[in-house]
Amino acid sequence: MRSRDGTYFISCTVLSIIFFLLSTTFLQASDYLISYRYVVKDSILYNETLAISKSMLGCFGQPNQLLILESDGSSNLKKIISKNSIEFIDFIQTLGMQVENREITINARNKSTTILTLKTTCFKVDFNDKIARISSLK
Amino acid sequence: MKKTIVGLLLVLNIGAFASCADKNGCQDETVVEQVYTQSVPVAQNQCHVNETMNVCEQEELFVQDCPIVKTCDNYLARNSxxxxxxxxxxxxxxxxxxxxxxxxxxxxxxxxxxxxxxxxxxxxxxxxxxxxxxxxxxxxxxxxxxxxxxxxxxxxxxxxxxxxxxxxxxxxxxxxxxxxxx
CATH class of the missing domain: 3.30.1660 (Dodecin subunit-like)
Structure with missing residues (x-):
């Protein structure tokens, strides 16, 4: 026969395990750091880089703008973004891009380089059923 | 005789003043008065934004100390x-x-x-x-x-x-x- 305190301890652990499982399977919210950069040389796209990484520390700030993408049950953000890259890049561009343009004209021959950069920004991502909710933190 | 001459002169003077009051002869005085009455309220309202004024006029009052900005076309006005x-x-x-x-x-x-x-x-x-x-x-x-x-x-x-x-x-x-x- 167990004492009352022992039963209480076991029930607490079971409840905490169930809560942990629920939070990890059905509602996963996590912070991601995303940066984006692309280079255009002489009006031709030259190089494009999209870096996605899970944040090791929690980010602070309020969710600002929201983007909803179809995830097909997956919680891999890189795959989700690669499937919906056009929507995501359009979303990123509204957040604010740093523009750097350099042109040089030597003896009437022009060369131009334009670099558009989204500085590393923290995003909060919620993976629900088949939807990923991505919102930038500000 | 003298009395009649003085009386005639008086009548002529009064007639001349009466014609001055409503004809072209006294226009200079009335213009001066009009300018004066127009300039006084403007000078009083220079530091107060009137509700009937448009945005550009309000902005001009706001930046009246700045000698560079004079017209509304030169800068982005407030609330615009x-x-x-x-x-x-x-x-x-x-x-x-x-x-x-x-x-x-x-x-x-x-x-x-x-x-x-x-x-x-x-x-x-x-x-x-x-x-x-x-x-x-x-x-x-x-x-x-x-x-x-x-x-x-x-x-x-x-x-x-x-x-x-x-x-x-x-x-x-x-x-x-x-x-x-x-």
Missing amino acids: EVKVSVFGQGVAPCDGTCSPAQAYALAKRAAIADGYRLIAEKIKGVYVEGDDVVKNMMIKRSTVRTWVSATIRNANIVETTFKDGLCEVEMELTLSHAQFYR
């Missing part, structure tokens, strides 16, 4: 917006080696970058630097460097056209007074 519209152009990098869809996507990306550059040029300006090398009275080398650096937020793509490998993107940015001075 300015739309900046540009056309960016981009070309696909591949000459027939990539699919039309890929060419369109890549050209559009380049056109968007060009549009952002044009918006930045309009809003923030361009740094320009030029060098000319002259030797034996002849220009040997002429160099012009320009650069732009800015951060653009909330620029919208209005229209995209793709023809003969050239992509043109019309971009628009609505700029308000509060955003610009933030």
